Amino acid sequence: xxxxxxxxxxxxxxxxxxxxxxxxxxxxxxxxxxxxxxxxxxxxxxxxxxxxxxxxxxxxxxxxxxxxxxxxxxxxxxxxxxxxxxxxxxxxxxxxxxxxxxxxxxxxxxxxxxxxxxxxxxxxxxxxxxxxxxxx
Numbered sequence: 001x002x003x004x005x006x007x008x009x010x011x012x013x014x015x016x017x018x019x020x021x022x023x024x025x026x027x028x029x030x031x032x033x034x035x036x037x038x039x040x041x042x043x044x045x046x047x048x049x050x051x052x053x054x055x056x057x058x059x060x061x062x063x064x065x066x067x068x069x070x071x072x073x074x075x076x077x078x079x080x081x082x083x084x085x086x087x088x089x090x091x092x093x094x095x096x097x098x099x100x101x102x103x104x105x106x107x108x109x110x111x112x113x114x115x116x117x118x119x120x121x122x123x124x125x126x127x128x129x130x131x132x133x134x135x136x
Contacts, residue, residue: 003076004076004079006065006070006076007072007076007077007079007080007083008079008080008083010061010062010065010072010080010130011079011080011081011082011083011084011087011130012083012084012087013061014054014057014058014061014080014081014084014130015083015084015087015088015091017053017057018050018053018054018057018084018088018126019087019088019091021050021053022050025046025049025050026046028046029042029043029045029046033045033046039113039114039115040114040115040118042115043115043118043119043122044118047118047119047122050122050126051122051125051126051129054125054126054129055129055132055133058080058081058129058130058133059133061080061130062077062130062133062134072130072134074131074134074135077130077131077133077134078130078131080130081126081127081128081129081130081131082127084126084127084130085123085124085126085127088123088126089123092107093107096110
């Protein structure tokens with residue numbers, strides 16, 4: 001896992017691990033928390049768990065590279081997070097279409113709600129976490 005291909009491979013793994021957790025937690029949020037708390041509070045309950053897991057996974061991936069004698073540059077950390085973010089956005093759009101029939105226009109509309117904006121802010125932080133972990 002060297003250089004830029006390694007950073008993109010790490011980004012794909014980062015996406016997959018966090019997406020899997022997000023799929024489970026998102027199901028719990030949609031089925032139980034949203035009805036009990038409302039959309040925004042439900043997202044705000046889920047968000048710290050997702051960001052904490054993102055931090056742990058990114059830290060594990062970056063330390064794994066360091067143990068192999070590979071230093072992740074700031075640009076590579078941004079590429080890792082950016083690639084994971086692009087994969088996440090594509091997966092979210094596909095899930096919105098497949099599970100709810102949400103069209104191309106419906107996805108940005110859902111993102112413009114308070115809950116959607118909170119989720120988007122969390123997803124942007126998810127993309128930046130590899131850079132933050134690298135510096136920390």
